[in-house]
Amino acid sequence: MEKKYNIGVIGGDGIGPEIIKEGVKVLKSVSEVLNFKLEFIEYDFGGERYLKTGETLPDSAIEEFKKLDAIYLGAVGHPDVPPGILEKGILLKIRFELDQYINLRPVKLYPGVWTPLKDKKPEDIDYVVVRENTEGLYCGIGGNFKKGTSDEIATQLSINTRKGIERCIKYAFKLAKERNKKKSLTVVDKANVLTFEGDLWRRTAIEISKEFPDIKLDFAFVDATCMWMVKNPEWFDVIVTNNMFGDIITDLGAITQGGLGIAAGGNINPEGVSMFEPIHGSAPKYAGKNVACPLATILAGGMMLETLGEKKGFEIIERAIIKAISEGYIKSLEAGKMGITTTEAGDLIAKFVQEIK
Ligand code: IPM
Ligand code: MN
Secondary structure, eight states, X not given: OOOEXXXXXXXXXXXXXXXXXXXXXHHHHHHHHHTOEEXXXXXOOSHHHHHHHSOSOOHHHHHHHTTSSEEEEEEOOOTTSOTTHHIIIIIIHHHXXXXXXXXXXXXXXXXXXXXXXXXXXXXXXXXXXXXXXXXXXXXXXXXXXXXXXTTOEEEEOOBOOHXXXXXXXXXXXXXXXXXXXXXXXXXXXXXXXXXHHHHHHHHHHHHHHTTOXXXXXXXXXXXXXXXXHHHOGGXXXXXXXXXXXXXXXXXXXXXXXXXXTTOEEEEEXXXXXXXXXXXXXXXXXXXXXTOSOOHHHHHHHHHHHHHTTOHHHHHHHHHHHHHXXXXXXXXXXXXXXXXXXXXXXXXXXXXXXXXXX
């Protein structure tokens, strides 16, 4: 019997709906070629809905999401909504409630893509950041005291559980083993200052490393890591780090692989429902202009297929993207500079998918 996957689609805000439309187009094309069925269920959560109804994401939606095979997200963030409301109310709520404890962010330079790193080639920039996705500074635990006075205090707690760290590090070790490349795992932290959490991460990693004797484990401070990601990206294979550091270093990683136009990520619950998205935001200034680069979203769709067990689907999408870039069909990954429109870029990749198979 033909396999069928139910995919929840949240276009969201800004350029979100435009790029997700192209992603869906490409996924449909892949499903025709590989003979599986995709059912897309659209949701209108985002800034517009919040401004109209005051609702971000009701609990009933989370219950519906739990029955899906995966979620495909454009971007959230609206200029008329104060920062934090949509991010916490939609994006982080989904990550937390669906326990998507891994944020998987490959940093891979494709042939023909311009990188700001001088003399670095595709073989030098190919690693994956495994970002812890449900703890750390993102828990929202903290508060303020004497708000609005000159004695005001604000606290924001970093939560690190043994269980949370362990499952994340295990995932990273397994990934290093599956990738079968440099067979190395780098734990990125700030153990020289954040001594309590750093110590827990390091002890946990050393303990788990005994289950993975063929993977080389090392440790690096996050500030130095930023430098090496620019100077010697070829040193990395798999990086594992906490939520906050992972957020920051993956924007840096993204620019080294050609920019946010191509950087994709997955919020993964290996035992549950995962969500895939470009790592860029809603870019309101480009919204509605048909100029945004949809490649990151399309690639995120590929990662979704891979996680669903359709590895070939990912490979076809990746090859179609490489063809479009390296043969000059898409001139730049920056919004407005691609040389073609968002829609045309989606059409092109969907067509290449049919040709490549
Ligand atoms: C990301 C984003 C989010 C994050 C924001 C929008 C909450 O920057 O996915 O990297 O910080 O995780
Ligand atoms: Mn980010």
